[in-house]
Amino acid sequence: MRMRSLEATAWSVLVIVACAVVGAADPVLEPTPDVGAGPNHRSGAPYRAKLSPPLAEGTVLVVKGHVRAGDTAEPLSGVVLDAFQADARGQYDMRGYDYRARVLTDENGYFEFETIHPESYGPPPHIHFVIRLAGYRTLRTELLFRGDLEKRGERDHAEALVTSLVTKQVGGRSYEEGTFDIVLTPER
Numbered sequence: 001m002r003m004r005s006l007e008a009t010a011w012s013v014l015v016i017v018a019c020a021v022v023g024a025a026d027p028v029l030e031p032t033p034d035v036g037a038g039p040n041h042r043s044g045a046p047y048r049a050k051l052s053p054p055l056a057e058g059t060v061l062v063v064k065g066h067v068r069a070g071d072t073a074e075p076l077s078g079v080v081l082d083a084f085q086a087d088a089r090g091q092y093d094m095r096g097y098d099y100r101a102r103v104l105t106d107e108n109g110y111f112e113f114e115t116i117h118p119e120s121y122g123p124p125p126h127i128h129f130v131i132r133l134a135g136y137r138t139l140r141t142e143l144l145f146r147g148d149l150e151k152r153g154e155r156d157h158a159e160a161l162v163t164s165l166v167t168k169q170v171g172g173r174s175y176e177e178g179t180f181d182i183v184l185t186p187e188r
Contacts, residue, residue, distance in 0.1 A: 037140040051115035058088030058116030060175035075109025090121035
């Protein structure tokens with residue numbers, strides 16, 4: 001009887017240790033969903049903090065956020081966010097680099113850029129991202145806007161890809177602001 005009790009205890013300890021080891025490999029943060037880059041990506045966009053050209057038609061939009069490692073939740077610096085979008089008429093610039101830019105995260109994993117609120121060319125308005133950092137999987141994703149989705153009655157998008165825009169005022173002028181926090185997956 002005692003032997004079976006010791007054997008049961010040993011198996012219980014082994015199961016607990018195995019679960020702890022398996023759990024250690026699980027991500028600390030849920031990775032941002034990869035939805036593909038879309039057909040209008042062009043490499044070589046300039047590094048700058050503004051996607052739209054000066055005085056572009058449309059509502060000014062500031063997008064900010066942090067990029068973190070999924071396995072440690074640590075902020076990631078030097079991440080390249082290649083962002084691109086349609087203009088206020090739902091068209092992509094396929095000749096130049098209007099509405100396209102590459103942005104780097106700072107030492108706290110923070111990024112911020114200015115653009116205009118994109119218009120729909122069929123799907124809901126969105127901003128595409130191709131996100132790269134050595135040692136992490138390349139992420140191809142997009143940011144959508146809750147108000148646009150609600151107007152269209154769409155509810156089937158991953159919550160991590162949707163931001164609620166806040167209207168802010170500066171010097172008598174208004175702009176929209178949204179947050180997009182991103183989690184990258186290590187290559188391991």
